Amino acid sequence: MTFALYGNGVSRGVTIGRVLCIDDAHDDITHSPVSSAERGAEAERLRSAFETVREDFQHLRLHVPSKAPNELRAILEVHMMLLDDPALIDAAVGLIETRGMNAEWALVETADLLAEQFDRMDDPYLRERKHDVLQVVARVRKALAGHRRITAPPLDDLPPIVIARDVAPADMIEYRHMAEGAQKAAGFITEAGGQTSHTAILARSMGVPAVVGVRGALDRLVDGDLIVIDGEQGVIVVQPDRQVLDWYRARVLRQSDEKAALGALRSRACVTIDGRLIELHANIELPEDAIAAINVNASGVGLFRSEFLFLDRDELPDEDEQFDAYRRAVSAMGGRPVTIRTIDIGADKMLRVPDKRMDGTENPALGLRAIRYSLAEPKMFRAQLRAILRAAVYGPVRILLPMISSVREVEAAREQIVRARAELTQRGQPVPDDVPVGGMIEIPAAAVALRAFTPVLDFLSIGTNDLIQYTLAIDRADATVADYYDPLHPAVLALIARTIEEGERAGVSVSVCGEMAGDPLLAPLLLGMGLRNFSMHPAQIPYVKQALLACRHDEARQLADAVLAENDSRVIRSLLAAARPAALRAAA
Known part of the structure; x- marks a missing residue:
């Protein structure tokens, strides 16, 4: 009998295979x-x-x-x-x-x-x-128990889809890359995990469909069950009948055609039908990620999350270690710009270093985080700034200040940059003459008072994840209010549109580097608001490029005007779905 299970789709794609249960937890x-x-x-x-x-x-x-x-x-x-x-x-x-x-x-x-x-x-x-x-x-x-390597038993001509309470990274590599004499796993389903779980992160990176948080999967599925996994919708269809199976087989074929078409777009510039050039940048967390950015022909790195060099360790990285990481990313990009965000610690990312802990903060999302933390730790901040300035000798680099809320913070940060530059000069180390300094607009106060910031910043980057959180007073780490986290809330869209408009008026470039930038459905809306710079996970770049290549700027502008006139996010979603180009609707 055909039935469906539901979870969180964390890696797009559809695949058909047979269940391989890994029930270690039981x-x-x-x-x-x-x-x-x-x-x-x-x-x-x-x-x-x-x-x-x-x-x-x-x-x-x-x-x-x-x-x-x-x-x-x-x-x-x-x-x-x-x-x-x-x-x-x-x-x-x-x-x-x-x-x-x-x-x-x-x-x-x-x-x-x-x-x-x-x-x-x-x-x-x-x-x-x-x-x-x-x-x-x-x-x-x-x-x-005496068990070493894990091997997937042969099934039939259909590949295995691994079902587990959780899948360790080491196991993922064996199932996906190193299965000897066995078929590679074509997808993963886990009972545990969320958007930030390793299963989700690695599945997205490998381009393998995955659904996590599927309660009761191990109780409802047995080895050999025929299943379909839709990693975008978070749906698992178990024992599909012939009609359903044929429908999904057609989707798999369209998916193959789509991947081939996306690959063909790599060398194309991202230009709308009516000639608007758009830059698509990559978000990275480690210097090695720059290779993935180059592989999709990103215009540059729009966000290097430097804090990932600081996490999960008992001591802070020193200046030389940071310099080496930044230099490797800059060199790998081969002359394309790299925007390095200064350490964004706090809220959902806390240091483990004993004397740098932030224990006791009742609400870390509203506490000493991001630029506030850097200014409170000037010695650590200048070490990072010196490392960034040294790396800027190897290619174009920009410094991005996170979570700014006042001009005073920007001025204080610039003073630290001047001091860091002077310290390097005193050592006799070369420093580029011009390293642009920008600010992240992720607090409503900064968006509302933007005219005070444009004279003291060289560029702006909208961090939509935190902007949504602070605008709607929603803790995005709290599952009990997750349904209230709404990227299409009219207030959020109004602040984004206002920031883009004010940046254009002042001649200051604006980018969006949050999750909204990597959503193909939202690409025409952001284009219509006037956005010219998108920054996202490298894997999302081909999909956003495909959406933008199918757009006309004048039509996107009309869409943005219609959306900004609405006060109901449900109506806004309908407008966006209706405005999706016909070719992309067919591909979906």
């Missing part, structure tokens, strides 16, 4: 007391399992396929660090030695305690890192 754990005489040997058995997994990860790291996403290498490094974390291995060994637990029992007990600590964290990014611990523990449990 394995029974034996609780066997260990005698005093046996505890030393049991502790050594656990340490040996950790060493086995460490060897597995080292092997994976050395043999990551060249086409694997850069994010995978970074995540493997994090998991290798967890293997050496005393909070995991030493705590588990302690339970063996003091309470006589067997290795499996001690390991799971320790993992459960750590998971509870992560669950109590306000930071959604850190809450998701709970899954890193659980994934590493699952790997160690397999080693304790």
Whole structure:
């Protein structure tokens, strides 16, 4: 009988395959007391399992396929660090030695305690890192049981679609890239995870359909079930009848044609039908991501999220380490501009460095974050600014100040830039004469008072994610109010339109670098508002380019006027859907 399951679609695409269940989370754990005489040997058995997994990860790291996403290498490094974390291995060994637990029992007990600590964290990014611990523990449990490599059993001519409570990055690479004598996984479905889970991040990077947060998937599906996964809509169709299956097969064929067409667009400039040139930039988090930007022919890097160099570590990166990261990104872009945002710490991204923690902040989204934090830590801020200025010798670089709310902050930041430049000059290190300084418009106060900012900033970048959050008073990390987070709220659109208009009036370039920039449905609307610079995840660039190539600026302007005159986001969605070019509607 045909039925459907629903979750969060996190990686676009449709695929048809057969279920391969990986039900590690449901394995029974034996609780066997260990005698005093046996505890030393049991502790050594656990340490040996950790060493086995460490060897597995080292092997994976050395043999990551060249086409694997850069994010995978970074995540493997994090998991290798967890293997050496005393909070995991030493705590588990302690339970063996003091309470006589067997290795499996001690390991799971320790993992459960750590998971509870992560669950109590306000930071959604850190809450998701709970899954890193659980994934590493699952790997160690397999080693304790004598299982090493994971291989997908052969099914038929249809590829496997992996169903699991969660999928560890190391497992994803084996299923997707390193399955020997077995078909590669064509999609992933997990019961856990969200938009920021590793499953979601890696699936998007690999271009593999994925749906996460599918409750009861492991209870409702069995190995060999025929399923269809729609990674954009978040729908899984189980045991589809012939009519439904034929319809999805046609979608898969159209999808292949679409990918081929998108690939053919790579070398084309992004110009509307009536001749408006649009620049499409990439958002990156690590210097290696610049390769993905080049692969889709991005105009440059519109947002280098530098804070990812600071996260998940016990000490801050020094100036030289930051310089090396920025230089590598700038050099990889080969003369295309790179916009480096200064550290945006706070809210959903918190430092782990002991003397730099922000514990005790009751509402981190409204606390000491972003530019406020940098100005409160001038020594750290100038070290970052010196690293950025040094990297600017290797190609065009722009400095972006996050979460500005007053001209005073911009002036104070510029003073620090002047001091950083002077410190480099005193050392005898070269510094470019002109490094533009811009500000992120993500607080309503900045959008409303924009005329005060345009004389002191060289460019503007609209951060739509936080702009929505602060305009609507919605904590985007709070699932209980998630339905109120609305990019098409009339107030949000009015602030975006106002910022673009004021920037154009003052002769200051404006870009959008939030999630809205990477949505093909919104591309005509932003174009009609006057936007000429979009910045997004590299994987989204072909889709947005396709949408913009099908646009006429005059029609987009009419659409924007109609949308801005509305006060109901439901009507706005209808207007956007109706305005979508016919060719793109057919492709969808």
